[in-house]
Amino acid sequence: MLPHLLKRKVNTKKNMKKNFKERLSDVKAFVFDVDGVFTDGTLTLLPGGEQARTMNIRDGFAIKYAVEQGYPIAIITGGDDEPVRWRFNRLGVKHVYLPSSDKVTDLKSFIEKENINPEDVLYMGDDLPDWEVMQMVGVPTCPCDADSEIQKISYYTSDKKGGEGCVRDVIEQVLRAQHNWLTQK
């Protein structure tokens, strides 16, 4: 199915000039990396070999609200930290690929299960492990402190850093464009 997706990508290229604001009304689903997107890219090393990650409440509010509005959401992360799964399950996210050993395969699994066109997916990633998968979706985005090569392939760079509200930023923009944001109801 990868060639099929890449073919879609070719089609996407034709639309590249369609700007981000216009694309917002097309977005039907969201996919997010975790480290550097929901977090500032740091990992706290705890005694016993365990880890802690720090996330933003406002990003969580946006995820939960988008789930309630019916948007399919997937989390795809190379990380291997069960508390991250619990956090997203609690926010209502059904598709948590953790640990993901192949982001491309996991994206395909998500779009098949939800029967979505990759053109209609907004993806936010911050670093090279997201590079390939970001080029397969219609709306690749990143936080403002993403790796430079990720910024190059993004259609939109948030004015927020990872962990400081970049997820809320893109969700709020999409839902506002589609008149689904909380304060528009």
Add this chain to the structure above:
Amino acid sequence: MLPHLLKRKVNTKKNMKKNFKERLSDVKAFVFDVDGVFTDGTLTLLPGGEQARTMNIRDGFAIKYAVEQGYPIAIITGGDDEPVRWRFNRLGVKHVYLPSSDKVTDLKSFIEKENINPEDVLYMGDDLPDWEVMQMVGVPTCPCDADSEIQKISYYTSDKKGGEGCVRDVIEQVLRAQHNWLTQK
């Protein structure tokens, strides 16, 4: 009682031009949200599904001092983290609504128990879950990194961010205006 409160709100509107500095001398009680006000909006995910929140000592000093001076204080938070309750109990706060499933109801409970006029309450919140309740009090305020719609309905935006002293800022200003601050005694 909500319509009654909303009616008060209408009355409040008449006074909207009375500026924040003048209002400070009217404040008789404080209500605070937690995440994004006492914290920078982050949540640390610990092994075992537990959470940690990080607060500012100077905000804590101000809360404790205001309690000692006799100001009624309430904490109303959607969060569900017992260490937060312990922290505020240790600082002397009697009214800790945690987890609050309905901030409006909890505000009403507080003002009834303490027999206060909502006009005389200063509330500080940072995000949309505070939006409705903030419009029911006389002095809605927020940290400088609050959501834009919260900033719009606030009579005062602190120059401090959440977790960086915004609570201390508003308590110190009110107590100074009323000649009750520590260094004025």
Add this chain to the structure above:
Amino acid sequence: MLPHLLKRKVNTKKNMKKNFKERLSDVKAFVFDVDGVFTDGTLTLLPGGEQARTMNIRDGFAIKYAVEQGYPIAIITGGDDEPVRWRFNRLGVKHVYLPSSDKVTDLKSFIEKENINPEDVLYMGDDLPDWEVMQMVGVPTCPCDADSEIQKISYYTSDKKGGEGCVRDVIEQVLRAQHNWLTQK
């Protein structure tokens, strides 16, 4: 003994114009508050009611080095967190007043035990609980993000914030002025 100390303070006033750089060569001992000085003023609330504080390695390096050079050092903190005591004991600090219920009494205990003139003590504090005790020593100092009233009574405000090296800054300056810093040997 407080009046005696206050009398010393009166003597100090005569020397107030002697600038900070000149005073550095007189410093014979150091006293530090903890929260907002060794830390950025935050406290992490852990499950079980425990707390975590975050300190700077370079401040620790300076403390350890000053102890090795023979400078008496005291830590006086209102906090009540045993890991803080362990940290300072490990760095070689013998005088750790924790929790201190009266900073003035603890300062007097320290200068008596070490037989030092309060004129020769450099104190660094950041907030109102340090206000009285700071006025009893020869060289009151603070981090750049200290409370405004603490800044007013300080002879020197570091260009570093609490937790970002303000302790290292004052120790390094004193030891350099006295030709005792590591890279001068």
Add this chain to the structure above:
Amino acid sequence: MLPHLLKRKVNTKKNMKKNFKERLSDVKAFVFDVDGVFTDGTLTLLPGGEQARTMNIRDGFAIKYAVEQGYPIAIITGGDDEPVRWRFNRLGVKHVYLPSSDKVTDLKSFIEKENINPEDVLYMGDDLPDWEVMQMVGVPTCPCDADSEIQKISYYTSDKKGGEGCVRDVIEQVLRAQHNWLTQK
């Protein structure tokens, strides 16, 4: 063997004008300090006397990738925190000197085991405990918030702070200069 190394250092001095960009193609191995390089220099004090350190995922990605490309890497730290060892072992680093009581001896051990010329080693350190050992390698580097004396002896100061990607910065620059970076393949 120290005099031998110092002799190399004398030779190095002759090449000091060779700029950093040119030197990048010579680097065959990496040595890193931990605190202030992989971290922002802070240490979190946990109940029970344990410690937590916070590291950056993108630095970890670069370490793992450089190990996979066959570059010898050593970690030399005065710290004494087993989770740090586990983190680096997981990233594939074989040489973890922790706790190091003598960084010079540990550097010599590493270059002997890997049979490398110290001229070809890039070292990144941030504070005075790195001062001596940094002068024994061909390419001493530091984060932008390093101690001023460390900056003086560095051939390159990253535009990133400790904990904010300075390790990724130097690894990526070296691997790009040698056409070994991920996106060049």
